[in-house]
Amino acid sequence: MSLDFNTLEEFSTLLAAAPTEDGAARQAARDRNEQLTKPPGALGRLEDLAIWYGAWRGTGRPAITSPQVIVFAGNHGVAARGVSAFPPEVTMQMVANFEHGGAAVNQLSKVFGARMDVHALDLDRPTADFTASPAMDEAEVIAALRCGWEAVAAGTDLLVTGEMGIGNTTSAAAIAMALFGGAAGDWTGRGTGVDDAGLDIKTQVVAEGVARHAGVSGLEALRCLGGREIAAMAGAIARARVLRIPVILDGFICSAAAACLENAVPGALDHCVAGHVSAEPGHSKVLNKIGKDPLLALGMRLGEGSGAALAMGIIKGAVACHSGMATFAEAGVSEG
Numbered sequence: 001m002s003l004d005f006n007t008l009e010e011f012s013t014l015l016a017a018a019p020t021e022d023g024a025a026r027q028a029a030r031d032r033n034e035q036l037t038k039p040p041g042a043l044g045r046l047e048d049l050a051i052w053y054g055a056w057r058g059t060g061r062p063a064i065t066s067p068q069v070i071v072f073a074g075n076h077g078v079a080a081r082g083v084s085a086f087p088p089e090v091t092m093q094m095v096a097n098f099e100h101g102g103a104a105v106n107q108l109s110k111v112f113g114a115r116m117d118v119h120a121l122d123l124d125r126p127t128a129d130f131t132a133s134p135a136m137d138e139a140e141v142i143a144a145l146r147c148g149w150e151a152v153a154a155g156t157d158l159l160v161t162g163e164m165g166i167g168n169t170t171s172a173a174a175i176a177m178a179l180f181g182g183a184a185g186d187w188t189g190r191g192t193g194v195d196d197a198g199l200d201i202k203t204q205v206v207a208e209g210v211a212r213h214a215g216v217s218g219l220e221a222l223r224c225l226g227g228r229e230i231a232a233m234a235g236a237i238a239r240a241r242v243l244r245i246p247v248i249l250d251g252f253i254c255s256a257a258a259a260c261l262e263n264a265v266p267g268a269l270d271h272c273v274a275g276h277v278s279a280e281p282g283h284s285k286v287l288n289k290i291g292k293d294p295l296l297a298l299g300m301r302l303g304e305g306s307g308a309a310l311a312m313g314i315i316k317g318a319v320a321c322h323s324g325m326a327t328f329a330e331a332g333v334s335e336g
């Protein structure tokens with residue numbers, strides 16, 4: 001099967017044909033877990049995470065040696081509507097900051113031993129204001145999906161996708177409302193910290209955008225209401241699925257990108273866990289809709305992949321215990 005796509009339909013077909021987890025590896029990981037020197041279940045959710053990780057990697061005794069964090073950046077036409085507390089030029093300035101190692105996600109990637117890559121997508125060409133027309137045409141959304149698809153490094157064994165794009169919590173709210181219904185106010189939060197007047201404008205923009213593209217779902221929601229960095233995250237998450245690389249989802253924007261995949265192909269996020277729940281009020285609702293229980297709840301509201309990068313420590317810890325601990329037989333410890 002060709003691993004390329006030129007239309008959203010071809011992308012969807014590739015995603016639908018992507019592998020599922022390895023049942024034999026899951027069983028081998030379960031068997032090993034039962035033999036480790038601890039009371040049954042004593043590592044709580046870490047045990048499930050290690051088994052899940054092994055099932056996707058195809059081994060009952062996995063290791064994590066090459067985690068990758070990818071930050072995608074894009075600019076948004078709706079930013080001109082006054083929906084963010086910061087001006088659009090911050091997107092480009094933060095890309096420079098990522099490249100110089102100065103952002104939170106740089107530090108967290110370093111702490112957890114991940115390589116970090118940054119991809120800026122046509123920053124000088126913001127998407128169209130989605131209240132007036134689709135944010136992207138099909139060629140544009142395909143180019144963004146492909147950027148994400150190709151950004152996943154050969155040999156990566158744990159992936160975090162993050163984003164930078166002033167205005168993108170507005171885009172994420174519009175996607176969530178299009179996919180899951182409800183009122184604009186249910187999905188719209190303060191993002192970088194808009195005041196009450198800004199929140200009113202933002203809620204209005206979300207409502208207008210969803211009304212303008214009434215009835216869109218899945219990848220069409222991504223095209224009409226998303227952004228280039230949002231589509232690129234979706235492309236990277238889909239590629240990881242094809243390569244059986246487990247993914248840690250980040251905050252509201254990343255989860256909205258992922259939700260488009262799940263909406264297009266149910267089960268498309270089985271290789272993903274939610275790294276954290278952010279303070280953006282729509283995030284917990286999106287996680288609920290995609291059936292993901294977040295690993296961390298630290299009141300973070302940064303994006304960039306920062307919450308997911310922090311959660312890499314949990315997955316690495318889970319896998320280290322699972323694969324490195326002695327069994328009762330090896331350690332000569334009496335079983336209960």
Ligand SMILES: Cc1cc2ncn([C@H]3O[C@H](COP(=O)(O)O)[C@@H](O)[C@H]3O)c2cc1C
Pocket residue numbers: 083084085086090094163164165166167168169170190191192193194302303304
């Ligand atoms: C300095 C700075 C660094 C950031 N890093 C991530 N974001 C986050 O804030 C933006 C979304 O919020 P809104 O929709 O309100 O614009 C995204 O770029 C997101 O990644 C940042 C925002 C700022 C200002």
Ligand SMILES: O=C(O)c1cccnc1
Pocket residue numbers: 169191192250251252253254278279280283301302303304
């Ligand atoms: O949930 C997020 O990822 C988020 C929230 C606010 C601003 N930027 C990102």
